[in-house]
Amino acid sequence: MERILSGIKPTGQLTLGNYIGALRHFKDFQDKGEVFIFIADLHALTLPIDPEVLRNNTRDIAAFYLASGLDPKKTTIFLQSSVSAHAELNAIAQNYLYMGELSRMTQFKDKSAKMNDKEIGLGLFAYPVLMAADIVLYDADTIPVGEDQLQHIELCRDLVHRMNHKYGTKDHDLLVMPKGSVSKVGKRIMSLSDPTKKMSKSDPKGDIFLKDDMKTIRKKIMSAVTDMEANVYYDPENKPGVSNLLTIYAALNDISIEEAAEHFKGCTRYGDFKKEVADTVERELAPFKARYEEIIASGEYIEVLKDGAKRASEVANKTLKRVQNAVGLLTLE
Numbered sequence: 001m002e003r004i005l006s007g008i009k010p011t012g013q014l015t016l017g018n019y020i021g022a023l024r025h026f027k028d029f030q031d032k033g034e035v036f037i038f039i040a041d042l043h044a045l046t047l048p049i050d051p052e053v054l055r056n057n058t059r060d061i062a063a064f065y066l067a068s069g070l071d072p073k074k075t076t077i078f079l080q081s082s083v084s085a086h087a088e089l090n091a092i093a094q095n096y097l098y099m100g101e102l103s104r105m106t107q108f109k110d111k112s113a114k115m116n117d118k119e120i121g122l123g124l125f126a127y128p129v130l131m132a133a134d135i136v137l138y139d140a141d142t143i144p145v146g147e148d149q150l151q152h153i154e155l156c157r158d159l160v161h162r163m164n165h166k167y168g169t170k171d172h173d174l175l176v177m178p179k180g181s182v183s184k185v186g187k188r189i190m191s192l193s194d195p196t197k198k199m200s201k202s203d204p205k206g207d208i209f210l211k212d213d214m215k216t217i218r219k220k221i222m223s224a225v226t227d228m229e230a231n232v233y234y235d236p237e238n239k240p241g242v243s244n245l246l247t248i249y250a251a252l253n254d255i256s257i258e259e260a261a262e263h264f265k266g267c268t269r270y271g272d273f274k275k276e277v278a279d280t281v282e283r284e285l286a287p288f289k290a291r292y293e294e295i296i297a298s299g300e301y302i303e304v305l306k307d308g309a310k311r312a313s314e315v316a317n318k319t320l321k322r323v324q325n326a327v328g329l330l331t332l333e
């Protein structure tokens with residue numbers, strides 16, 4: 001049976017980009033295979049963060065997972081930090097990925113460029129190693145992600161290839177080779193105030209946050225940066241703002257960009273266009289946000305995370321043992 005794994009790190013408030021690029025698709029995998037969805041809280045420590053903010057972001061993601069339709073009976077939902085095998089496998093995996101490879105990672109370059117040299121932690125640099133450990137621990141085949149994470153998945157594939165080559169046998173690979181799965185529409189939602197930049201939770205300018213109230217969300221869409229042409233069509237290079245709004249509309253209506261462009265063909269008033277985009281976003285997010293509020297109030301996510309940690313640990317510890325044995329660590333059982 002196919003194993004599917006994905007996660008989101010609680011570095012900030014979740015955005016519409018996280019929702020369209022990742023969260024919205026997780027539930028679709030539930031009937032296709034065995035699904036593991038985690039909150040990558042250890043990864044959130046790679047950027048400076050206030051402890052209380054981290055705890056709140058973590059609770060929010062747990063509630064958003066459940067609100068998105070993930071069913072804890074079908075999907076194992078857990079916190080990365082509550083399964084110690086992640087950190088243990090990280091300690092092994094870091095010896096099979098190299099400094100040169102890690103320093104070529106776009107996310108590291110982008111994030112570190114905005115920081116003072118003295119603030120750049122080793123964890124930010126080594127982030128893709130832990131991410132690779134996260135993936136291989138569950139023998140995961142498929143990793144649903146937005147486009148920005150594909151480079152890290154490639155690095156994980158390099159690790160698997162390397163370790164299988166060194167420790168696998170003719171009949172048995174040590175680790176399962178994962179592949180990234182990117183949604184056709186909405187793999188990279190851009191900022192509404194600067195549509196040449198990715199909408200990102202740790203760089204919140206121009207973001208729509210899932211916790212914003214609907215009035216604020218509509219206001220942000222109505223004031224999204226567009227252009228002077230007053231003609232709606234898809235051309236990300238010359239019309240990044242309009243193209244981004246078209247992408248949001250297409251993704252949330254489950255149609256192609258071409259169909260969305262056809263729908264707005266001849267529309268010359270950006271106000272009308274934006275209003276329809278805002279209606280679509282509201283239709284999608286209003287019930288989701290209401291369910292999120294209920295889950296936060298009931299605290300039901302706590303038992304889900306506890307149970308998820310047990311189930312995830314069982315699977316992860318088996319892989320960890322297998323790797324410890326393969327590399328020559330003496331396992332005393």
Ligand code: AQP
Nearest residue numbers: 008009011017021022145146187188189199200201202
């Ligand atoms: N703008 C986006 N469009 C489409 N997909 C996106 N994702 C993130 N931003 C967009 C996808 O959401 C998932 C969450 O990933 P993550 O939390 O591990 O970190 P990320 O990819 O680095 O996301 P952010 O929001 O940009 O976080 P920060 O600012 O903390 O780095 C991933 O599948 C991602 O591709």
